[in-house]
Structures are given as C-alpha cells and as structure tokens.
Amino acid sequence: MERKIAIQGIQGSFHHLVAQQYYREDVPVLECMSFAELTKSLVNGNASEGVMAIENSIAGSILPNYALIDENKLQVVGEHYIPIDMNLMVLPGQKLEDIKKVYSHPMALLQCKEFFKQYPHIKLIEDADTAEVARRIAEKESHKIAAVASKAAAKLFGLDILAESIHTKKSNATRFLIISTKKKEPNGDIIDKASLKFELESKRGSLVSVLNILRDFNLDMTKIQSMPIIESPWKYSFFIDVTFDNYEEFLKAVGILEVMTEQLTILGTYKNSLI
Numbered sequence: 001m002e003r004k005i006a007i008q009g010i011q012g013s014f015h016h017l018v019a020q021q022y023y024r025e026d027v028p029v030l031e032c033m034s035f036a037e038l039t040k041s042l043v044n045g046n047a048s049e050g051v052m053a054i055e056n057s058i059a060g061s062i063l064p065n066y067a068l069i070d071e072n073k074l075q076v077v078g079e080h081y082i083p084i085d086m087n088l089m090v091l092p093g094q095k096l097e098d099i100k101k102v103y104s105h106p107m108a109l110l111q112c113k114e115f116f117k118q119y120p121h122i123k124l125i126e127d128a129d130t131a132e133v134a135r136r137i138a139e140k141e142s143h144k145i146a147a148v149a150s151k152a153a154a155k156l157f158g159l160d161i162l163a164e165s166i167h168t169k170k171s172n173a174t175r176f177l178i179i180s181t182k183k184k185e186p187n188g189d190i191i192d193k194a195s196l197k198f199e200l201e202s203k204r205g206s207l208v209s210v211l212n213i214l215r216d217f218n219l220d221m222t223k224i225q226s227m228p229i230i231e232s233p234w235k236y237s238f239f240i241d242v243t244f245d246n247y248e249e250f251l252k253a254v255g256i257l258e259v260m261t262e263q264l265t266i267l268g269t270y271k272n273s274l275i
C-alpha cells in the first residue's frame, strides 16, 4: 500500500493544499495536529514524507520547525511555495456583529492582525489548525464563533465566508519544505538548491568569511536564519539556503565550509521552486 504524506492539520488546511499540488490531488495524507507530531510520524515510519511550513511572507520564520528538522535529523527533499488567502468563515446565518471569538492557527492569526484591529471586541484564540476549526464549527453548529481558513475549508465544511482575503498584505505567501528521514533519491529532477546548517565561533569576521566562500563559488544565499544553541547561551547556529547552477562548485564550497565552520550539516539538496 502507498505510504502516506504527513501534513500539519486536516483536509482543507494549507498543508493539504500543498500536498495536493506537490504530489497529486488524491495523495493519501496523515493528518497531524502539531508540527512535533508530524516529525514524529516520519521518524516512526508512519509516513514516507512530510509537508512542513517554514516561513510566511507576513508572519516570518517558524523557528521551532528549524529545531524539529535538526533534532530529528530529517532531510529536506523539496520545497513548495503557495499564495495564502485567509478568509473569515461562520455557520450559515451568522453575521459579523454576532462574532465574539475567532479561532485559528497562530500563523494564520498573525497574518490577519490588521483586519482584526477594526474589531477589538473579537477575541483571537490560537488553535492547532485552520481547517480543523472550520470543521468543528460545522459539526457543533457553533454560533458566535468564526474560523480563519482557506476557501477550500469553507466549501468542504459548508461554512459561509463573511470576509474574504483578510490577510494584511495581498502578496501573502508561505514556503513549505518537503521533509523525509532519507536523502532525496535521484529522480531526474535538477538539483540547484541546498539547505545547510553550521555553527561559528564568536570571532570577528567569521560569518563574513563564510559569505565570501559562497560568493567565490557562485552560490546565491536566499535565506539565513540564526538559532540560539540552547546548551551554550549567546552562541548561535546558522541555517542557510543557497541556490546554484553548478553542483560541483557547490560541493567544493561545502568542502571548504567544513573546515571553516563547526558541525556543518547538509540538511538537503533539492530543486529550487521559487520562480
């Protein structure tokens, strides 16, 4: 039997949408109610690959997800970007004036902060998943409560959309990683992006030296994220993404970075999906 793809949330969530676009419309999914549960399902072998949000253009990086990938020694085997459209939805018949509480995923609420400033009487409550709230409202026939979720979720659970596209900037987008316990199998895809992690001694110019190597070997850094090393206060590890045209040059740069940095790990090499 085909193994499932782990997603955060349920059908109708943005993770589900990504799984459908990245694999195929009817891909079998394993619904997980937290990112920690998602990574656990991969480690336990209950899913073959997972879809995990890593950064949103309005709300920023999901820092705990860097730690989850690192701690569980997972590999990044792909990436996918989607525009995110947030909608306020309710049980049919409810009006905006009736709404007292709105539940959604914390990243979703962050993306709609500006919209809710107009309605200070509405309480925003963080929940595990956008679509799961929509399903709960429908199943329990909850009044005075709304969800922030995708249009697909409203359709799936028969809710009415009270306000469309309520995210702060119209260009809202989220980057998702495709993760696995195994390295990417060659499947004919071009490999032109990599995610790396390393630690640096707190020494003048140590990060600049790394950046110079990236430049010298024609690697384009698309993202840098520092993370505190919890065992050593005020010491940081760095997660970087680079794109390149020449895989050999990438390998040469890695060889040098191995000497210049501490604990260099290749978190994955895969196809760049940002056009």
Ligand SMILES: O=C(O)C(=O)C[C@]1(C(=O)O)C=C[C@@H](O)C=C1
Residues within 6 Å of the ligand: 008, 009, 012, 013, 014, 015, 016, 053, 056, 084, 105, 107, 108, 128, 129, 130, 131, 174
């Ligand atoms: O709750 C969902 O529907 C999700 O897929 C989670 C999630 C996230 O983790 O960032 C996915 C994309 C959006 O940025 C908002 C929420």
